[in-house]
Amino acid sequence: MIQMDTRLAKLARGGDRAAFAELVELYRDKIFHLAYRMLHNRHEAEEIAQETFLRVYTNLDRYDENQKFSTWIYRIGTNLCIDRLRKRKATFSLDAELNEGEGGDWYNTLASPEESPDNQVVLSETQQQIRESIETLPEKYKAVVILRYLQDLSLQEISDVLSMPVTTIKTRLHRGRDFLRKKLEKLL
Template sequence: MSPNTSSTKTRGDSSDQPPRKDIDSALVKAHLAGDSSAFKALSDRYRDPLLFHVRKITRDEGSLEDLIQEIFTKAFENLDKYNHDYAFSTWLYRIATNHTIDSLRKRKMVTLSMDAPISSSDGEVAREYPSSAPSPHDQLQKKERAAHIHQAMESLPEKYREVLRLRHFEEMSYQEISEALQLPIGTVKAQLFRARESLMKALKDTMSQY
């Protein structure tokens, strides 16, 4: 077999690989059909990307493992509601973002309770805690800004959401994105440019309040 023939075959084999969306959709359908290993396969595919995604929102290493487990549990319980017209990754990341923000809000309520004054024979004495970290209010604002960004991304076409997620959340190189989406690097760069422009337009009104 000549080198040219071999090279052509290799490119053909690569193009025959199913897109990520099709693989995810097939695994979801297999799970709903009773395949007990299908959801584990989905979890294995998305565990590391989810860790990175949630870490960017919460910045709390101590709660990461619990949050990831809770997110996968919530996804497992609601998998029958997943719409196959959209990327599974988009659906899963929406669950992850909402659950993480909810967790942060609940944690803020506990913090506010701890800040309540202490009753004593001399009246009420304010609790005093040394702190070098941002206040819970500042932290919550930061997380809510992140949530607004994710909500703005939801308004974009799926191809723009996917390329933004791979580049900015999974920190993949242009080459890695090109291979993952089976697109030329030039197309990846062009889609990223248009995706960023569209995202900034979607964020314009939301971010003006910060």
């Protein structure tokens, strides 16, 4: 039996805009939440979701109907998030000079580590600690932990999304859990 999203992808590939709109509707929230959990920034998550759907649309002819559509779209979204995280690391320099009119010093260009007031209300203290601990995970563990526990993907699906053997996924998941456990034991 062909999955509904695979059928929609076939129709969209043939130029059916309504079918593509249905795919967007099916995956919009899932891709946004994946990006938000990886990037912890609503604006960037929205950009990643848009870029994911743009890439899906422009690459529909490359989609292999023998694999699950969800795996394909999650792979695109995850890779875009990983690319964004890599670019973030080298963004600021202590020696950077500000352009005229920017005022202040380099410290003012850093993003605030604090949550918005509405997020502070929503998240319990424990959830906040877990989220902060996930944020500190090394990249190679972070994607696996988020896809497994926050997106609820199976090990095989994560393997397909990240193009890695299941054994590597298991190892990274185990090491990521150990990292989180040790971090949380110190906090709690």
